[in-house]
Amino acid sequence: MTVPEQLERAHLIGIGGAGMSGIARILLARDAHVSGSDAKDSRAFLTLRAQGARIEIGQRAENLDGPTAVVVSTAIKDTNPELAAARERGIPVLHRAQALALLMEGHRVACIAGTHGKTSTTSMLTVALQHCRLDPSFAIGGDLNESGANAHHGEGGIFVAEADESDGSFLTYSPSVAVVTNVEPDHLDHHGTPEAYVAVFTEFVKRVQPGGLLIVCGDDEAANALAERAEGIRVRRYGRTVTGEHDARVLEYRATETGGTVRIALDGEEITVPVAVPGEHMALNAVAALLAGIELGAPVDGLAEGLGAFGGVRRRFEFKGRAGDVRVYDDYAHHPTEVAAQLRAVRHAAGTGRVIVVFQPHLYSRTKTFAAEFAEALALADEVVVLDVYGAREQPQPGVTGALIADRIAGAGVHYESAFDRVVPLAADLVKPGDLLVTMGAGDVTQLGPEILAELDRRAGA
Template structure:
């Protein structure tokens, strides 16, 4: 498939980001000339450079060269020297989502949206379609454990993409199949109010092709309500759905390797194995199954693919074992995600305790949801709360991890704002048989291997 003319010589600012590196990977596979820059080196650069990308560390105007377009994400500020130089020189500037939309042209597109579960559901659908030998192109916000990649240019005429609502950029897409897993207020630093956040999903649904399909979780009131407004076919899934074409969850059973969900679909009972723990993951698998069926894949093949799904990096990712202590890492950074994951972790822990090292992400989110985070984290036995990972935000007076830690009940609580003291503290807390999970969207992911190393050193 040819490269869109606008992207024949693309320069990506912040090329190491999850979304940007995926676009670069697809462009290179299609034969485009790709350059880019980032503030620091990344493991993603090894494969991109091997494919022919020119990548500079540090962002300077002279890095631009002569691109046909410059691609940026919302995180790139107008003061960025490369973006400022592109504006001055009249070089076209495309948002990441606009570039991805250009790459989708000529494909049958499936977009997975929702406050929670986007990455996992997109990944499940991708792996299930691959199992059916349909070779989809895909762009995901995390690396598949099977391939280690977050994007791929396929030859199957299908494009599967995670649709990010955080900045409203998913309104660039016009899918033929769309999934909305749930809708719950988040990213209020951008959207401002819960009503505005919900409204952007309403607009997204309007972007579905006239002959397309909207798949929504019927157990989530806000997602299900989108189906009432859609001008396209709607299919629901969940325990509470009753429609003739809906996928009703009859039973979910946790297993040692994940779970098994039994659904009723158009008068037929289907067993779907899920290789990752938690009923929330089983619901994601059902959504992926429905999307795969709509895309023309066989039910049996999809179910086999879902049973073989090996997970996504940073989604309850096993990091290792030190003696009888298991360590995992998870990306959960919203109260609903934290609670759902901890319920799954509780089953995986068996008779052992659950120890969580949690890093709040964004000052605005911490301030808004401090009580909800505390309630979710109370599901653990021991909780270490770090200070806030600010990411794109400046610190706010009075907003710290203590807002959450001070509200946690029913668990041992330890607020540790000093990052370098977390590893020995976590090592002090765990006992043989415990399951420890580092959790959050920031650099807390670095701590799992360090905790394992400290436990091994002590042993």
């Protein structure tokens, strides 16, 4: 497949990011000339450079070598020297979503949206379609454990993409199949109000191509309301509460330590779908992926087998290792609903052992808005270590620290630790044989799992 003319020589600012590196992978597979820059080196660069990308560390105007377009994300500020130089030289500037939309052209497109679960659902659908040998192109906000990749240029004529609502950029896409897993106010630093956040999903549904399919979780009130308002498209719901003729009704979910099975009623038949990752929320994601795969022409049996073989996504309850009789996992959950859902799944996976969570709040605005809800969710663990806030794109706010959450947690052992370098020995002190420890959050807390394992091994050998 040819490269869109605008992207024949693309320069990606922040090329190491999850979204940007995925676009670069697809462009390189289509033989485009790709250059890019980032503030620091990244493991993603090894593959991109091997495929022919020219990547500079540090962002300077001279990094622009005659590109046909400069691609940016919302995180790139107007003061960025490369962005400023592109505008001065009249080089077209595209948002990441606009570039991805260009790459989708000529494909049958499935977009997965929702406050929670979109990365996992997109990944499940991708792996299930691959299992059916349909070779979809895909762009996901995380790395598949099967391939280690977050994007791929396929030959199957299908494009599966995670649709990010955080900055409203998913309104660039016009899918023929859209999934909305749930709608719960988030990213209010961008959208401003819960009402504005919900409204952007309404606009997204309007982007579905006429006659296309919208798939929503009928158990989620706001997602179900989207389906009620949809016009000119077909709708299928999934969940425990749905009763429509074309809905997928969940009859039973059975959990195991490593996953589970979900039994559904669909089109007059009962279907059992194995799920290789734990948690009923993941089982619901699998049902959404099944419905999308059916719409894309894949056989039910093949999709079910693919879902059963799904090995997960990096940072989605990712097993990091074992030290003695202690298991350590890492998870990306950074919203109260995600934290609660994942800890319920962790509780089952822990068996008779205790659950220890090392949690790092993400964004000052989210921490301030949802401090009480985070505390309630984290109380599902036996011991909680709360770190300070990972600010990411935000500046610190007076009085907004991890203590805002820790002080509200009841029913669990609580430890607020503001010093990052003291978390590893503290976590190692807390765990006992048989425990399951999970590091959780969207920031650099992910670094701590291997360090905790190393500390536990060191103590065992001392």
